[in-house]
Amino acid sequence: MTVSIPERYTDLLGREKKAFAYLALVRSDGSPQVTPIWFDFDGAHFIFNTARGRVKDRIMHRHPKVAFVITDPDNPYRYMQVNGQIEDETEEGAADMIRSLNVKYHGNPNYNIPPGQVRVTYKVLAERISTM
Amino acid sequence: MTVSIPERYTDLLGREKKAFAYLALVRSDGSPQVTPIWFDFDGAHFIFNTARGRVKDRIMHRHPKVAFVITDPDNPYRYMQVNGQIEDETEEGAADMIRSLNVKYHGNPNYNIPPGQVRVTYKVLAERISTM
Numbered sequence: 002m003t004v005s006i007p008e009r010y011t012d013l014l015g016r017e018k019k020a021f022a023y024l025a026l027v028r029s030d031g032s033p034q035v036t037p038i039w040f041d042f043d044g045a046h047f048i049f050n051t052a053r054g055r056v057k058d059r060i061m062h063r064h065p066k067v068a069f070v071i072t073d074p075d076n077p078y079r080y081m082q083v084n085g086q087i088e089d090e091t092e093e094g095a096a097d098m099i100r101s102l103n104v105k106y107h108g109n110p111n112y113n114i115p116p117g118q119v120r121v122t123y124k125v126l127a128e129r130i131s132t133m
Numbered sequence: 134m135t136v137s138i139p140e141r142y143t144d145l146l147g148r149e150k151k152a153f154a155y156l157a158l159v160r161s162d163g164s165p166q167v168t169p170i171w172f173d174f175d176g177a178h179f180i181f182n183t184a185r186g187r188v189k190d191r192i193m194h195r196h197p198k199v200a201f202v203i204t205d206p207d208n209p210y211r212y213m214q215v216n217g218q219i220e221d222e223t224e225e226g227a228a229d230m231i232r233s234l235n236v237k238y239h240g241n242p243n244y245n246i247p248p249g250q251v252r253v254t255y256k257v258l259a260e261r262i263s264t265m
Contacts (some may be wrong), residue, residue, distance in 0.1 A: 019210050023202055025157035025167035032198040035157035035167055037212060066164040070155055074209065077153050080169060 006042075009131050010081050013071050014042035016105045022069040025050065026060040034060065039102045040071070046124040047085065050099045053092070053119040061087055061123050081132050085125040095120035142213050142264050144185075145203050146174035148237045154201040156181065158192040160173035166192065172203070178256040182231045185224070185251040189229045192228060193219055193255050213264050217257040 006014065013020050022040040025033055041048040047069070051057045061067065067085040073079040086116060099120050103112035114120060138146065145152050154172040157165055168189060173180040179201070183189045193199065197219040205211040232250050237242035246252060 021169055021204075023155035023157075023169075025155075025165035025200075027159050027163060027165050031159060031163070032216065033157035033159050034167055034216075035155055035200050035201040035202050036214065037155075037202060037204060037209065068157075068165040068167050070167050070169055072153075072169060077169065077206065082168065084164065084166075 004127050004130050007132050013081055019106055020071050020074055022071050023069045039106055049123045053121050058121055083127050084129040085127045087123050089124040090128045092121050095122040098122045136259050136262050139264050145205055145213055151238055152203050153204050157200045171238055181255045185253050190253055215259050216261040217259045219255050220258045221256040224253050227254040230254045262265055
């Protein structure tokens with residue numbers, strides 16, 4: 002089951018807007034966690050990228066349910082709330098993906114990946130979207 | 134156990150900054166939920182206010198662990214991540230509290246509480262704070 006993006010809010014997903022996602026996850030002890038994170042949208046999936054072994058990675062690897070808010074940086078009262086399911090997790094192309102996100106947010110592809118760090122890309126399908 | 138606010142970030146809690154909290158909660162089915170919410174800080178507690186019966190209220194009433202991010206509206210790369218425990222839940226003074234929050238965010242106390250709506254205030258003690 003997927004849902005479509007309300008048309009009046011698609012600008013929040015565009016590369017010009019540079020909006021952040023506030024990604025909520027559930028730790029293994031049942032307590033919540035939330036972090037701002039870069040994202041991209043490929044027309045179907047919300048795409049997140051993190052480093053292998055970080056808390057976000059460990060939780061998402063284990064627990065496929067996520068929720069996030071994407072707020073208009075120009076208006077905090079305008080936002081999209083998404084509940085979704087991780088559909089894909091891959092290291093393939095993940096280093097290129099973080100460079101591509103660096104282009105979106107900082108305008109250049111020179112994202113420094115420390116030696117030994119492995120990047121991982123998570124693709125999320127929205128199951129419920131509400132907008133404000 | 135409580136923790137202190139890093140001094141360089143106390144401006145995020147001030148009334149001038151008008152920052153939002155992105156509040157993450159865990160639903161009864163174990164999936165995460167996140168919403169932008171107004172907050173205040175009384176020097177010890179983070180204060181949230183919602184309407185009795187809303188999803189946020191039902192979760193917080195049942196599950197005292199919360200997490201939230203407070204981001205500088207002027208710089209999305211500057212934020213405070215808080216994990217906390219609800220220490221108090223009360224309807225007493227809660228209508229005045231939402232009016233006070235309306236003063237903080239909109240500069241006036243005329244917050245419209247629909248007939249029959251009961252407000253509730255949650256006070257959270259921070260257990261872990263990290264800053265970026």
